[in-house]
Amino acid sequence: MSFRVPTILAASGLMVLGACTDPSMNGGTGTGTGMSRTQQGALAGAALGALYGVSRDSDSNNEGRDAARGAILGAAAGAVAGNILDRQARSLQQSLSNPNIQVVNHGSYLQVVLPEGILFATDSAAVSGVAQNDLYAVARNLNQYPNSRVEVVGHTDNTGSAAHNQDLSQRRAQSVANILAAAGVQSGRLAATGRGFNQPIASNDTASGRAQNRRVEILIRPTN
Structure with missing residues (x-):
């Protein structure tokens, strides 16, 4: 050359x-x-x-x-x-009512981070009524930008057994995915995965760190 x-x-x-x-x-x-x-x-x-x-x-x-x-x-x-x-990231951020929900543009995909406290009661996989409003906003955004696949990933802290946390994280991810599907997102675009406590973003040695680790992430990856 x-x-x-x-x-x-x-x-x-x-x-x-x-x-x-x-x-x-x-x-x-x-x-x-x-x-x-x-x-x-x-x-x-x-x-x-x-x-x-x-x-x-x-x-x-x-x-x-x-x-x-x-x-x-x-x-x-x-x-x-x-x-x-x-444009999708800006639109999504503007549509969310809870300021604690993060929308991060990684360049090749978007990451929506929903802390546990927004979504669930302790040790529960039932999504709160207030949080469902924001999930419906996410679903509307996904339908406006249909050329993507969506992975919903549940995470926990390390309190309790690995098996329990794996199951809880999977059920929580599935609950969020179910709401997105109910709001009109095609099920073929959705995948739900539980990661238990295997991917912490903060130290599990402190209460604040454990709170950060208990979360659900929605990863939006363009397909073309």
Whole structure:
């Protein structure tokens, strides 16, 4: 590959990034680096597109041209995907009434974190009436953006046996998934999984840490 290929790749990526600047991005849907997910998607798409363009060059005579074409097409596709996630995350955050629900845009998927205290009574898998309103808001958002698969994952702290916590986390995840399905999300898009206490996000040595670990996460992964 000649030295012109990375030069063209960089220029193409910067060109698309300049065209898709979104200065309004902040909070849970932004990156904290001055680049929106749209811009990050464009840059990643440009890099992958350039590599694909070079790999498709059969005679190696037009590497620069093929890389540039691939970079531009890849950047466009990446920007579209990133922009969709940006918009979905903003819409979802605005639709939720409980400020303790987190919506995190990871660039390739969205993560909705619902603490146990919002959803369930102690050692119960029955979703509270108030929490159901927010789950219906999540379902409406999922129906507005149908091109995704949705994984509902239950988590607990380490109080009690591993078997009990595994069962509780599975039942809680299934309860949330059932409400999303009842609100109109196609069951084929939904999967419910219990992780017990195997994936803590805080120390189980403190009450506050255990409270953070008791949660249900909704992971929204685009399919195209």
